[in-house]
Every structure is written in structure tokens, then in C-alpha cells.
Amino acid sequence: MNNKKLNFKGTALRSSDIKEKKVLTTSWKPSLQYAWDDGVAIGRYLKELKNGKIIARKCKKCGRIMIPPRMFCELCFRPTDEWVYVKDTGIINTFSISYVHWDARRIKEGEKPFIPAVIEIDGASEGMGILHVLGEVDPEDVKSGMRVKAVWKSPEERIGAITDIKYFKPIIER
Amino acid sequence: MIKKVAIVGVGYTNFRSTTPDLSYRELTYEAATKAYEEAGVDPRKDIDSFVSTAEDFFEGYSIADEYCPDQLGAVLKPVNTIAGDFLQSLITAYMMILTGRLNIVAVQAMSKASNMTTLGELELFAFDPVFNRPLAENPHFVAGLEMNRYLHDTKTTREQCAKVVVKNKKNALNNPYAGHGAKITVEDVLNSKIISYPLTHLDISPASDGAVVMVLASEEIAKKLTRKPIWIRGVGWCSDTFSLESRDWGESTSTRLAAEMAYKMADIDNPKKEIDVVELSDIYSYKELQHLEALKFCNKGEAGKMIDNGITEIGGELPVNPSGGSLGVGHLYECSGAQKTLEIVLQLRGEVGKRQVKNANIGLAHSWRGVPTTTSVIAILGN
Numbered sequence: 001m002n003n004k005k006l007n008f009k010g011t012a013l014r015s016s017d018i019k020e021k022k023v024l025t026t027s028w029k030p031s032l033q034y035a036w037d038d039g040v041a042i043g044r045y046l047k048e049l050k051n052g053k054i055i056a057r058k059c060k061k062c063g064r065i066m067i068p069p070r071m072f073c074e075l076c077f078r079p080t081d082e083w084v085y086v087k088d089t090g091i092i093n094t095f096s097i098s099y100v101h102w103d104a105r106r107i108k109e110g111e112k113p114f115i116p117a118v119i120e121i122d123g124a125s126e127g128m129g130i131l132h133v134l135g136e137v138d139p140e141d142v143k144s145g146m147r148v149k150a151v152w153k154s155p156e157e158r159i160g161a162i163t164d165i166k167y168f169k170p171i172i173e174r
Numbered sequence: 175m176i177k178k179v180a181i182v183g184v185g186y187t188n189f190r191s192t193t194p195d196l197s198y199r200e201l202t203y204e205a206a207t208k209a210y211e212e213a214g215v216d217p218r219k220d221i222d223s224f225v226s227t228a229e230d231f232f233e234g235y236s237i238a239d240e241y242c243p244d245q246l247g248a249v250l251k252p253v254n255t256i257a258g259d260f261l262q263s264l265i266t267a268y269m270m271i272l273t274g275r276l277n278i279v280a281v282q283a284m285s286k287a288s289n290m291t292t293l294g295e296l297e298l299f300a301f302d303p304v305f306n307r308p309l310a311e312n313p314h315f316v317a318g319l320e321m322n323r324y325l326h327d328t329k330t331t332r333e334q335c336a337k338v339v340v341k342n343k344k345n346a347l348n349n350p351y352a353g354h355g356a357k358i359t360v361e362d363v364l365n366s367k368i369i370s371y372p373l374t375h376l377d378i379s380p381a382s383d384g385a386v387v388m389v390l391a392s393e394e395i396a397k398k399l400t401r402k403p404i405w406i407r408g409v410g411w412c413s414d415t416f417s418l419e420s421r422d423w424g425e426s427t428s429t430r431l432a433a434e435m436a437y438k439m440a441d442i443d444n445p446k447k448e449i450d451v452v453e454l455s456d457i458y459s460y461k462e463l464q465h466l467e468a469l470k471f472c473n474k475g476e477a478g479k480m481i482d483n484g485i486t487e488i489g490g491e492l493p494v495n496p497s498g499g500s501l502g503v504g505h506l507y508e509c510s511g512a513q514k515t516l517e518i519v520l521q522l523r524g525e526v527g528k529r530q531v532k533n534a535n536i537g538l539a540h541s542w543r544g545v546p547t548t549t550s551v552i553a554i555l556g557n
């Protein structure tokens with residue numbers, strides 16, 4: 001970025017002016033908290049993640065095996081029929097390599113970029129995947145269609161959350 | 175001549191303080207399935223458009239409307255979301271059908287109030303950040319201010335407000351979908367803890383969960399789908415200033431103006447004579463009385479006498495909140511107007527058993543969005 005000072009007319013306002021109360025301000029820190037009920041589908045999904053397993057739901061009408069699981073098929077609009085365990089391996093559908101943090105700060109020199117990916121899970125229907133991150137891989141080696149496997153936290157560390165999977169890593173074909 | 179539009183199917187869950195067994199998606203799915211079954215429509219094939227109701231801060235998502243389609247059967251279909259009350263969504267759906275381009279439209283609202291663990295903070299966040307928020311305390315104080323001025327202006331008494339609570343909680347005992355029915359006395363209400371003078375704990379409706387879905391259709395389609403279409407006869411909506419400094423604290427002006435709009439459209443000259451059953455906003459007890467006056471069911475200052483004389487009881491001349499209202503069913507936030515509309519539909523169809531109002535042909539549903547808002551919405555329905 002260009003640090004040259006631009007000479008716009010008017011009075012410049014710096015964040016220090018606000019901190020030092022040189023200008024009139026008002027502030028409010030909201031404390032908004034929620035405790036979402038997970039319900040049947042997400043509840044079971046999280047419980048199985050805690051067990052180190054990935055579970056899906058099958059709709060017998062359209063035949064789709066869906067993850068994350070849901071109690072109704074949003075395309076057929078009918079209840080789904082059965083639980084199906086799927087594998088913790090899959091294929092990268094799409095990915096990105098992100099060099100900025102959520103608040104737009106650039107990553108530091110030497111810090112690894114964040115590699116989000118949509119992984120189509122083996123055993124689930126085509127196009128059904130988990131949005132997660134990739135690890136143990138160089139950004140330049142990542143390709144759509146690459147086969148990957150989940151790297152789990154230890155059973156003691158798992159809490160029933162999507163982060164019970166640390167990341168997905170490439171499967172080295174021998 | 176304005177086209178006719180009818181409600182041809184309703185679906186709803188029970189309304190309870192908590193619903194830990196179901197996610198918000200599963201809750202709406204239950205109501206939607208029932209509504210489509212009743213209307214005999216397949217949402218994937220027959221419904222032209224969907225209107226959902228969601229306030230981001232109530233849902234705990236930004237852009238909450240994007241989370242509405244799946245559970246309504248609306249994926250890859252026309253959907254839009256109203257950040258207001260269900261009745262505003264109902265009017266939006268109604269107007270969509272009036273365009274003549276759409277024949278069947280579904281409307282949804284849902285409350286997962288139990289999932290909002292900092293409700294007071296959330297309501298406070300609705301206050302003006304410069305003028306009011308720095309002074310603010312628990313937001314119920316706004317209702318305390320309004321109740322006090324209303325009682326002062328109209329000489330209505332706290333006892334008369336307490337009678338509203340007793341009546342509505344009693345009505346809720348005969349309503350299987352209501353979560354807060356109880357047999358209590360005027361003394362119980364007056365002796366419950368003061369929250370913000372003159373408002374006591376029992377004057378305030380308890381937050382609750384639940385979902386409602388309705389299917390609306392144009393005249394020709396409605397007649398094919400059901401033998402009991404409930405026609406929309408008139409609608410009105412109005413918002414006053416946000417200002418807590420300069421609004422009229424004694425009267426609900428927005429309700430009065432919305433009522434004038436709806437009555438004109440429905441060709442109603444004498445609401446008390448022409449309307450058979452009323453579901454109006456009673457988020458706070460005094461609101462039922464204040465709204466009765468604004469809806470012109472009596473003159474200003476006479477609503478207290480109506481409750482004294484039993485006129486608003488189920489067997490009375492003008493039954494009000496036979497469902498139990500928000501005091502007896504629970505406060506449903508953006509789903510409040512949905513419960514009001516639902517009860518009017520069920521009453522007009524004659525399907526509510528013990529709490530049935532006799533000869534109910536024309537009903538009025540009214541909602542107000544709660545403190546600190548001044549938005550009021552009305553629909554007049556007929557069979």
C-alpha cells in the first residue's frame with residue numbers, strides 16, 4: 001500500500017483523537033449470546049464426531065446420502081429415512097488459499113496460509129461435502145480432485161464439534 | 175374490484191418455553207409439513223413463492239434470510255424474508271397474489287426465544303445509541319412508562335389490567351397449543367414482583383418458542399383446494415416515530431391508523447358490531463386495553479369497563495384473545511402475529527372446541543412488535 005499522504009481538504013480524524021476524547025463519541029459493546037438447540041440431525045452428527053466418526057442421512061426418494069445430516073430432504077421435502085456412516089476420506093471439490101485473517105490483516109512472513117476446501121466425502125452422494133481446512137500440504141501442491149483423509153484430535157480432546165477434525169491431509173498413493 | 179385471496183392451509187407447532195429436542199429448522203419443517211398437507215399442495219411443485227420472517231438479531235445470524243429456504247421446501251425457488259412480524263409477511267404474500275402473477279404463496283414465522291440467552295441486552299440494542307442507550311436499564315421500563323401514562327390518561331386501573339392476565343391465562347387452559355395457561359387471581363398479578371412500576375412480573379408475557387406456516391391462494395385456486403377458505407378482507411400497517419421522547423405514550427397511534435386503513439378496505443363502519451372475534455397484541459397486560467381503544471372497539475378510557483363487564487370473555491359480546499393471547503400462549507417475537515392469525519383462522523373455521531366463539535364469521539388479528547417499537551399490523555379475515 002502507498003503510504004504517501006493525500007491532501008484532502010478538511011480535518012483529518014485519527015483513531016488517537018477518539019481515544020484521547022478530542023472528538024465527541026459514544027460507544028456500546030453489545031453482549032449478545034445465543035445457545036442454539038442442535039436438534040436431532042446436528043445433535044447426532046456432533047455426537048458421532050466426538051466418537052471419531054462421520055454420519056450422514058439417506059433420503060430413499062432421491063437416493064441422496066447427505067452430510068451434514070438433516071431430518072428432512074430439502075429437495076424432496078419429506079423426512080429422511082436412515083442413518084448411514086460414511087468414511088473420513090474424500091476428494092477435494094474446490095479450495096482456496098487465503099493470505100488474510102478474518103479481519104483483513106495479512107498473514108506474517110513465514111506464517112502458513114489458510115487453505116479452506118470443500119471435501120466430497122466417500123460414501124456420501126456426489127457433491128455432498130464437508131467444508132474444512134487442509135493441512136500437511138504445500139499450497140502449491142493442492143489440486144481439485146486430490147484425495148484427502150481427516151486428521152482427528154485425540155479422543156480426550158474431542159468435544160463434539162466440527163473442529164474435532166483438525167484438518168484433512170493428502171492421501172499419499174503408494 | 176380487488177382480487178380475493180384466501181388462507182387455505184395452516185400448520186403450527188405447540189408453543190412452549192423451550193424446545194430443546196428440535197433445531198429451528200426442524201421446528202419450521204414440522205409447521206410447514208402440516209400446512210402443506212392441510213392445503214394439499216406440494217411445495218416443490220405447486221407453491222410459486224415463499225415469504226419468511228426473520229430478524230437477524232433474534233436468529234443470531236447475520237443475513238438470517240439465507241437460512242430460511244430449506245425447511246420451507248423453498249430451495250431454488252423464489253423466496254424473500256421480512257425483518258418484522260409475520261403479519262407483515264402475510265400482507266407481502268397477499269400483495270404478491272394481488273399482482274396476478276403468483277397463485278400460491280407460503281408464509282412462515284418462527285420463534286426460538288429460548289435460544290436467545292441475553293434477551294434483555296438484545297432488546298436494549300434496539301434503543302437509539304446516542305439518545306437512549308447510555309441511560310438504559312432493562313427494556314421493560316419502556317412498557318412501564320407507557321402503562322403509567324395510559325393509566326393516567328384513561329383512569330384505567332391496575333386491577334383492570336390484572337383482569338386481562340387472569341382472563342387470557344384462563345383461556346389458554348382450553349388451548350392445547352398454549353404454553354402458559356393458569357388459574358390465577360387479580361391479587362396474584364398485583365402481588366407478583368414489580369418489574370418496572372406499574373408493571374408486575376405477571377403483567378408481562380413469557381418468551382416462548384414455536385413456528386407457524388400458512389398457505390395463501392388466489393380465489394380460483396383457493397376454491398379448488400379447500401371447502402373452508404378464510405378470506406383476507408382488509409389489511410393495515412403503520413409505524414410511529416422511533417423517538418421515545420415525542421411519541422404519544424397514552425395511545426397506540428400506529429394501531430389506530432392501521433385499523434383505519436384495514437377497516438376502510440374491509441368496509442367496516444362499526445367494528446364492535448361487525449367483528450366477531452379478536453386476537454390482539456397483549457405482550458403486556460395493559461396493551462390489550464390500550465389496543466381495544468385504538469382499534470375503536472370502544473372510546474378512549476372505556477376498555478377497562480369492557481373487561482369489568484365480561485364483554486371480552488369467550489362468551490361475551492366481543493371475545494378478545496380466546497387463544498390465551500401472548501400472556502397465555504407466550505411471547506413469540508416475530509411469530510407473534512402468526513399465532514394471532516392462526517387463532518382467527520381456527521376460530522372462523524369452527525375448529526377450536528371448548529374455546530370456540532359462537533357464530534364467528536369475521537375476525538381481526540393484530541400485532542405490535544414489542545418495546546421499543548411502534549409498529550402495528552392488522553389483518554381482517556372472514557369465512
Ligand SMILES: [Zn+2]
Nearest residue numbers: 059062073076
Ligand atoms: Zn430426497
